[in-house]
Amino acid sequence: MRLTCPFCGPRDRREFHYYGAADYLNRPGPEAAASAWDDYLHNRDNPAGVTQDLWYHEQGCAAWLKVTRNTVTHEILAVDAVAGGAA
Amino acid sequence: MPDLIAKPALGHAPLTLAGTTLTEEPQARITAIAPFPGQTDAVARALGMAFPAPGQVVESGGRSLVWAGRDIAFLIGDAPTVALAASVTDQSDAWVTLALRGPQAVAALARLVSLDLRRVQAGQCFRTGLNHMPLVLIVEDADRFRLMTFRSMAQTAWHEVQDALEKVAARAALTA
Known part of the structure; x- marks a missing residue:
């Protein structure tokens, strides 16, 4: 498996660390209801199809990346940098 | 001392x-230079060297500026003598x-x-x-x-x- 880092180009999977669902990008505000925090921390979809998650290019440029991939075909559809608002 | x-x-x-x-x-003297947000061009002007694009090395006057990650480069050679709008650390x-x-x-x-x-x-x-x-x-x-x-x-x-x-x-x- 390879991810095409927007900075480094195509790199082997072992350079990356998997963090979790891209839901972590949408942190609720401090006044948000408990249910919003419950969703943010615990509740995840388990789609057969397109999903998005966060990967860290730890043995590379140290960028956080939002990866869009298909859990059925294993196709990597997009890799976007989180910083700079590109994701 | x-x-x-x-x-x-x-x-x-x-x-x-x-x-x-x-x-x-x-x-060699290795100085990590991480420009503050939006300050990359100002840092490059102060250093008198272009800030390297990802995967590039910029050479000038016996010093090289080596891209070392997102928004960070290593200056190999004499340390910068001017203040930079960047986080600067000696990593020699x-x-x-x-x-x-x-x-x-x-x-x-x-x-x-x-x-x-x-x-x-x-x-x-x-x-x-x-x-x-x-x-x-x-x-x-x-x-x-x-x-x-x-x-x-x-x-x-x-x-x-x-x-x-x-x-x-x-x-x-x-x-x-």
Whole structure:
């Protein structure tokens, strides 16, 4: 498996660390209801199809990346940098 | 101020196998420069050097500015003398620099680095891994490379490259 880092180009999977669902990008505000925090921390979809998650290019440029991939075909559809608002 | 003695990380003699030489480079001044958000151009002007694009090395006046990650570059050579709109840290003693130069350099590195190095050019650099160790790989030429890894891992890095070089040399001897 390879991810095409927007900075480094195509790199082997072992350079990356998997963090979790891209839901972590949408942190609720401090006044948000408990249910919003419950969703943010615990509740995840388990789609057969397109999903998005966060990967860290730890043995590379140290960028956080939002990866869009298909859990059925294993196709990597997009890799976007989180910083700079590109994701 | 006590009188401190500069010591190399390894102090090994150069190792040549299959016409390819592994050396420990003299310790250079390494300054990490991470421009504050939006200040990259200002930092480049103050340094008098272009800030490198990802995977590039900018050379000027005996110093090189090596891209080392997202919004960070290593200045190798004299430290900056002007204030910069950047986080600046002296990392000279955190890194060891090895050099691998010769016709089997690419074949040896192919056993340790998960990149295709057969078509690289001078002025390129890669932030990647040397087996399990972090690596800044600087391309001097198609078969000449400088390898920077953490100084605390110097012995392991040397061992890994020596091992790869021995196996490449053994294979070359069989097919010669």
